[in-house]
């Protein structure tokens with residue numbers, strides 16, 4: 001796999017990018033200067049462009065227009081395809097979802113019914129804060145995509161988590177654009193190392209599921225630039241992502257699929273994107289000429305507004321041929337640069353659900369678990385002390401894969417449930433009994449009361465949160481946006497019942513987003529957020545509960561104390577205006593304490609932070625600050641810590657976030673060991689966006705703070721920006 005990675009990323013760039021993975025903030029641009037086209041195209045870009053020039057001369061207008069749309073609503077031979085023209089050597093695209101694995105089973109997808117690896121959902125993977133791991137996940141998904149015949153993967157989901165109640169949060173990498181950018185770039189590199197085109201979606205502000213096809217999201221330009229675009233920019237500029245998908249919704253009065261500022265000015269203009277823009281499927285296009293003029297290159301999954309109307313618009317002079325040629329050029333560039341013609345995917349069952357992909361799914365799930373509470377070191381549970389452990393809860397024997405009805409659905413052949421993962425442990429002195437059902441039976445209640453430890457698995461399923469709205473006659477997919485911030489009512493009642501029977505309770509939470517724990521948190525001994533942990537989730541939970549793995553996940557989103565601490569979630573809105581701040585920046589700004597802060601996660605050991613220093617007291621606008629701090633493991637077990645660095649201006653002249661994440665580094669330390677952690681923060685990370693001016697770093701004093709999460713930053717240093 002590494003050899004392939006070399007082929008696609010290039011030796012020198014790979015070396016620099018692997019070094020960058022942990023000392024974050026470094027840019028892919030370090031090293032040889034490349035033009036955007038060379039950076040996009042892993043093979044000889046000039047040769048590809050010459051080949052396209054010749055084709056643009058040879059193809060008729062009708063043929064060109066045909067290349068700009070998909071061919072059928074139902075997947076053909078298991079993938080969604082765009083037009084191919086074999087006589088001219090044009091292969092077309094063969095697409096499949098998605099964000100947690102290759103989508104083969106949903107209502108919409110196909111892939112010949114193959115089974116593929118269901119990884120933990122994207123939000124879980126961002127909880128690992130581990131880009132290197134995410135590159136491996138991307139490569140594994142890319143490999144499976146090729147093995148079922150797909151050359152284009154409809155992932156990663158690059159929207160940030162704007163609000164805990166959005167139905168598709170599980171498909172995104174947390175609330176912070178910096179974290180999402182780091183993990184997203186890593187995923188894209190992995191996928192594309194396999195010769196598969198990645199697709200950054202849904203560009204942009206796709207956060208409300210229930211009205212996603214219509215809602216108009218008003219966002220002032222500064223908020224848009226600072227909160228909703230940076231992570232897309234990074235997958236374009238640093239990840240070299242092959243394609244971008246427009247969102248269904250409108251932004252500031254224009255559908256994203258015909259948004260000339262988002263597509264033409266920013267994506268293709270400012271960011272120099274050389275790839276192609278595809279519409280979100282079936283309902284993502286509205287008008288032929290505005291879409292073509294704005295920069296939508298490909299309409300999926302059939303010709304609703306492209307096709308003959310494009311031909312007509314050229315014939316009437318509403319569109320000129322140069323516009324059509326640019327769309328076709330981008331489509332062909334992706335197909336040729338990624339060698340879809342000369343090195344097409346080959347069906348190969350032996351590359352699906354391999355030992356390696358399953359082991360990787362387990363590793364990721366283990367590393368994504370966030371330990372939220374651990375009273376008096378209740379966990380890890382002992383492997384040598386004989387105790388009676390009872391496992392209960394509606395999700396204890398569920399598959400817990402997250403969305404199983406929307407486009408991110410994946411169908412693995414076998415899922416290790418939490419019950420199976422725990423019961424598979426034959427190395428324990430304790431006995432584990434799974435008591436299924438609702439505990440209505442008196443014998444079952446007695447078992448729970450008598451247990452030394454009760455493990456309860458509760459949380460969200462795709463009836464509570466998922467992709468949702470479609471246009472009739474297509475059915476609603478899943479539950480869409482969430483009804484509320486708490487546990488579903490039945491789960492809450494179940495948990496209350498368990499807590500009334502026994503106080504030695506460990507809660508394992510399932511879900512793709514923050515959940516209100518305030519009604520019951522204090523009554524438990526321990527709480528783990530296991531997210532939707534994927535095909536090996538049961539083993540991962542057991543690994544963490546019994547201390548075979550160290551809990552190293554960190555919350556990639558805030559869990560507010562009250563949902564009212566955030567902007568109201570406008571579930572049914574057709575028009576909404578986003579506030580300036582969301583997530584931890586909003587809570588910080590309003591001086592409101594979160595229930596679980598962004599970046600938080602307990603560990604089975606203790607880390608101590610010592611004096612942060614900077615290599616300079618004063619730095620220019622183009623500079624980079626090198627930070628150092630000493631980190632010690634002062635506990636009794638080995639562990640992994642994620643050092644987080646936040647920056648804020650001390651006396652800003654304009655409204656700025658109190659602090660924002662600008663870097664992180666992950667370190668594994670044995671008990672008693674210490675190390676010096678070094679991170680680089682480019683000054684440009686301190687910039688804000690000023691309308692009419694662009695990105696500005698205000699001169700003045702900045703505070704750089706380091707610690708284990710946004711609400712605990714024990715050490716800081718001040719640096720003057722000139």
Ligand code: BGC
Pocket residue numbers: 097098108154201280281407
């Ligand atoms: C979803 C996309 C997905 C596409 C194809 C749409 O409804 O919003 O995320 O890639 O369907 O499945």
